[in-house]
Amino acid sequence: MSPIFIGITGASASGKSLLSATIYQELKEEVGAHHIGIIKEDSYYKDQSHMSMEERLKTNYDHPNAFDHHLLIEHLDQLGRGFHVDIPVYDYTEHTRASDTIDMEPRRVVIVEGILLLTDPDIRERLHTSIYIDTPLDICLVRRLQRDIESRGRSLESVISQYRQTVRPMFMQFVEPSKQFADLIVPRGGKNRVAIEMIKARIKQLLE
Numbered sequence: 263m264s265p266i267f268i269g270i271t272g273a274s275a276s277g278k279s280l281l282s283a284t285i286y287q288e289l290k291e292e293v294g295a296h297h298i299g300i301i302k303e304d305s306y307y308k309d310q311s312h313m314s315m316e317e318r319l320k321t322n323y324d325h326p327n328a329f330d331h332h333l334l335i336e337h338l339d340q341l342g343r344g345f346h347v348d349i350p351v352y353d354y355t356e357h358t359r360a361s362d363t364i365d366m367e368p369r370r371v372v373i374v375e376g377i378l379l380l381t382d383p384d385i386r387e388r389l390h391t392s393i394y395i396d397t398p399l400d401i402c403l404v405r406r407l408q409r410d411i412e413s414r415g416r417s418l419e420s421v422i423s424q425y426r427q428t429v430r431p432m433f434m435q436f437v438e439p440s441k442q443f444a445d446l447i448v449p450r451g452g453k454n455r456v457a458i459e460m461i462k463a464r465i466k467q468l469l470e
């Protein structure tokens with residue numbers, strides 16, 4: 263049986279990971295842990311190990327060119343055909359791909375989450391339902407500051423400077439306009455209980 267792909271997108275730190283993890287945790291009780299999985303678009307950032315750290319720091323990580331969407335699409339198709347895939351592991355501190363990968367077996371439901379998913383028509387056409395998290399940008403910035411300093415090895419100055427130079431402009435150019443392609447727009451982020459229940463109900467309906 264071909265998996266059901268659910269896309270979750272929105273600004274950086276809008277709550278995509280939290281929403282995906284919540285749906286995963288709650289649905290796995292009902293459909294079984296082996297039947298549901300999550301793929302992060304971030305895992306498909308291009309490897310930059312051939313570049314100097316100075317060059318890596320200049321990369322625009324919020325532009326579609328920063329991602330290897332070809333590999334992501336290939337993996338969605340392989341899962342669709344019932345094959346395992348080796349998901350890359352991305353290191354946000356070194357800006358490189360780790361040498362090991364994570365094996366993912368075919369699942370009945372695959373949640374795919376990331377900032378630029380809906381900008382790519384080849385990804386859009388593979389998603390059975392797409393969700394855009396609409397969290398105000400100031401809230402995203404505060405959340406991102408905290409997260410990037412605590413868990414992505416970043417300084418306050420670097421987060422603010424990257425936000426001004428690329429994160430906000432690319433959000434305006436690519437992420438926000440991709441909202442038009444979503445089936446559902448969720449305000450506030452990963453703790454919207456009504457949205458979580460609606461998405462779970464939709465997935466269960468698709469599974470029938």
Ligand SMILES: Nc1ncnc2c1ncn2[C@@H]1O[C@H](COP(=O)(O)OP(=O)(O)O)[C@@H](O)[C@H]1O
Binds near residue numbers: 275277
């Ligand atoms: N509705 C919310 N209320 C409070 N904190 C939230 C909410 N949604 C997300 N967060 C927190 O904000 C941070 C970024 O959320 P995350 O889900 O990682 O964002 P994204 O995956 O969109 O980048 C995390 O620390 C997360 O726990």
Ligand SMILES: O=c1ccn([C@@H]2O[C@H](COP(=O)(O)O)[C@@H](O)[C@H]2O)c(=O)[nH]1
Binds near residue numbers: 278323324354357
């Ligand atoms: O090397 C990197 C790779 C990515 N980023 C930033 O990550 C976010 C996307 O991840 P979210 O989990 O959706 O926040 C994107 O805005 C990039 O700017 C990075 O800083 N460095």
